[in-house]
Amino acid sequence: MLSNGGLTPREIVEKLDRHIIGQADAKRAVAIALRNRWRRQNVSEELADEISPKNIIMIGPTGVGKTEIARRLAKIDNSPFLKVEASKFTEVGYVGRDVESMIRDLVELSINMVKSEEQDSVQLRAAEIAEERLLDLLLPSKPVEKRVGDMLTTPGATGEDISVTEDQARKSDATREKLRQLFKDGKLDNRMVELEVTEARSGPMVEIFSAVGMEDMGLNIKDMLGNAFPQKKKKRTVKVSEALTILTEEEAQKLIDMDKVTKSALERVEQSGIIFLDEIDKIVGSDSPHGPDVSREGVQRDLLPIVEGSNVNSRYGMVRTDHILFIAAGAFTASKPSDLIPELQGRFPIRVELDSLGKEEFIRILTEPKNALVKQYVEMMATEGIKLTFTDEAIAGIAEVATQVNEKTENIGARRLYTIMETLLDDISFEAPDMKKKQITIDEKYVDEKLNDIIEDEDLSRYIL
Secondary structure: OOOOOOOOHHHHHHHHHOOOOOOHHHHHHHHHHHHHHHHHOOOOHHHHOOOOOOOEEEEOOOOOOHHHHHHHHHHHHOOOEEEEEHHHEOOOOOOOEOOOHHHHHHHHHHHHHHHHHHHHHOHHHHHHHHHHHHHHHHOOOOOOOOOHHHHHHOOOOOHHHHHHHHHHHHHHHHHHHHHHHHHHOOOOOOOEEEEEEEOOOOOOEEEEEEOOEEEEEEEEHHHHHHHHOOOOEEEEEEEHHHHHHHHHHHHHHHHOOHHHHHHHHHHHHHHHOEEEEEOHHHHOOOOOOOOOOOOOHHHHHHHHHHHHOOEEEEOOEEEEOOOOEEEEEEOOOOOOHHHOOHHHHHHOOEEEEOOOOOHHHHHHHHHOOOOOHHHHHHHHHHOOOOEEEEOHHHHHHHHHHHHHHHHHOOOOOOHHHHHHHHHHOHHHHHHHHHOOOOEEEEOHHHHHHHHHHHHHOOOOHHHOO
16 A cells, blocks of 8 residues: 555645645646545445556756756655666667666666565664674684583483583673673673674676567576585674674575565555656657667667556566556657647646746745755755854845846856856855855845856856756
8 A cells, every 4th residue: 555644636736835835736637646546445346456546747948947857756655766768768679778777777676675675674774783793703602511411311410410511501691691781781792793794696687589679687697506615604703883884784684584575565666656757858860860869769660668657577576557657758849749649649648837937936946945045055064063044035036046147148057047056155165164155145136146157158158057
């Protein structure tokens, strides 16, 4: 089931509003798509299988929030999320990445997600086992010692021998508990211990040439041959605090049921996977008379079965793509969505246009979101002991410059703010560690002095990302 607890579309939009300014139509569309997943999982199983996701095409210039909307949506739902550029794929039969590889990549992401969650769930138990192993290293048992049980079963053992062994066991237990307390109090953190760790399997990676092209399946020769290559162990001398982390990770790996992880990860991909297909306008076919373009119409045809729903083979088993949500995006400056082949257009029934950003939106982007640029720079300078403040007039000035530069050159949307902010704070960022003055206010005058050349200089190539 979905992890969002059945958020309403309004609540989903409110969560997206914390990070993304404007673009109400796009947020509304993805919120409905996410809610429809929850609805599908609450209808009868027979009908649920028939309900397919309503894939979305976002149309808008670069830097207006298309990718961010999809990425944040996946975080809200804790879904496996993959962003790929459609232009990187080639038609089946040509060397290069085929479209099925994105499903395999999504599966790998999902495996890592579920594995990480499982590790968190066994962390407490793993830490307990690691602690015992660490105490064994700090207080190794003497080889000459025998257990009391052994002494009782050893023919010819006298009462005196048994008494001595029991006394040794009691002393050993008392010492171990004292050591445990010192360890818990952190008094042993800097002591060095030698431990044996298992090296990660390594070996030459092999590429598989199959009907779907040259595809790096990530196969490892040592994995293929299994126990023919036993895992190597090496000795490391580390501090106790670091040894505990290493041993806990090692024990957590042992406690995880990988069959359960794989099953859960595949189910999560099939039921709640999201693939963001960027630059989809780049696979619109051209009218060139020089033969087929292997990165355009052919890719569209290959996308059809994936988006509609088919079985894709991965190293963890077959994956059904019927209920994966596809969100495509493109600027469509030299083409339009109707230029895609008709069959593919039908697979993306929902189309939303995103607005270009202007001065007012830039002001809000700089200040309102949880990860606003101004907040980022204030916190970064605080690490140098500098209190950086921006006046409202300064923020308005930055937004105005970004708008003007976007109008004069390529419109790269909100990404322009990164360039402007870096140029504005260049001197402060460089001098920060050596500055005597610890309070700096960025006002309108400072903005004018630093950014005036950008506005006046027609050759803005240096400032284009």
